[in-house]
Amino acid sequence: MKIRIVAIIFAFAFLIQGTLLNNFAFFGITPNLTLCLLIAFTFFYEDESAIYLALFFGIISDICFSNIIGVSSLGYLLVGFLIVKFRPLLNKENILASVIFGGLGTLVFNIFYWLLTNVNTNQYDFTYILSLQPLYVISNLIVMVLIYFTLINRVVRHRSDRYYR
Amino acid sequence: MKLPKNNKKTVALILSIMLLSIILLLSYKNFGGSSAAGGFIRQSVATVQGPLSKVSNGISNGLRGIFNFRYVVEENDKLKEENSILRKENALFLLNKAELEELRILSQALNYDGVPERNKVVAADVIAMDGSKWFNIFTINVGTESGIEKDDAVVNGVGLVGKIINSGEGWSKVIGIIDESNKVSFKVLRDDTLIGIVKGDGASGLVGFMLDGKASVIVGDILVTTNIGIYPQGIEIGKVSKVEFDNDTQLKNVTITPSVNFKNIQRVAVIL
Structure with a gap:
């Protein structure tokens, strides 16, 4: 998929994340659309442009919603790096792979986010954050499944594959 | 010498991490502060989020009416009752207001500065809210052009929202x-x-x-x-739900x- 289209999707997701999605919160929590898109695009496609876009929108998101800038971007970078490292191990056509990456990616991002924000503020107890993780994971997985069914038919086949036409 | 593609990616990754780490450290130092670039970005984002927020609130209110019809009807009846009580109280306040206005004119005529000016209030819409529970921060669509400054109190129809x-x-x-970073001093209404x-x-x-x-x-x-502190007097914060005496600190702790x-905050007012 062309990078400008991916950029538009990321921008749209960022805008509705802070506005429309809050009206449909699940026990006060909304899915992290930027994270879901990062995981999906990095897993399904062979290039890493989604990571750079997530990095950019992570900074914008921190400027708008947070007191500490750069935490989201570093979190997205970490998740993106891990996805790139481990994606050869799983079959992208299997929905379970998307679920596994979605769930683990959410946990990694949230724990990393808690670590970096708590250095300065000591705001949230770790056990409280852990108790919220099932909600975060479920809300993100719902989005991941929807993205899977949308994108799976557009997955790019590698050019060196001798059966590719 | 042209770098192989893998090395370019590694270099880009390392540079990104270094740049983000620098931004992060500066951000820890200036906790909650903002630069001109940050202000410009927020202004641009707020310009787009404003109309989008109105649309989403419209959709949400419409759907709420459909799915929570009985609750909405009950709430409506309760509000009608409350409205009629408030109208009667308002009539009494209007009479007092007229009296107060006469006294104010009299104080000006006598050059008396003892009566302080009432605070100005600016209404605002919430245009964006962080959907996670990390920071309880949201954005409203009014700013310095309306005289809003840092540490101004924010309220809504029922009580204190924040600053x-x-x-x-x-x-x-x-x-x-x-x-957790926002502390407020309180007093009990009855005493x-x-x-x-x-x-x-x-x-x-x-x-x-x-x-x-x-x-x-x-x-x-x-x-x-x-x-x-920074908050005007008399704004409702909440209701005590639990009282516990801590033997270690010898303090009475309250849960509110x-x-x-x-x-679900859509409209707020800023007290200047």
């Missing part, structure tokens, strides 16, 4: 009182000698303690702001249910 932490042209960031401090409990609620360990605060007491529903 302004940052503002620019056409936008302001508000931090809620349920955030204003009972004073304490309240802050967020890290779980979207409020906890606090009484300054006097023997204070006679009880469950159900309504707490309001004092004139200590906030008056404001922080999961």
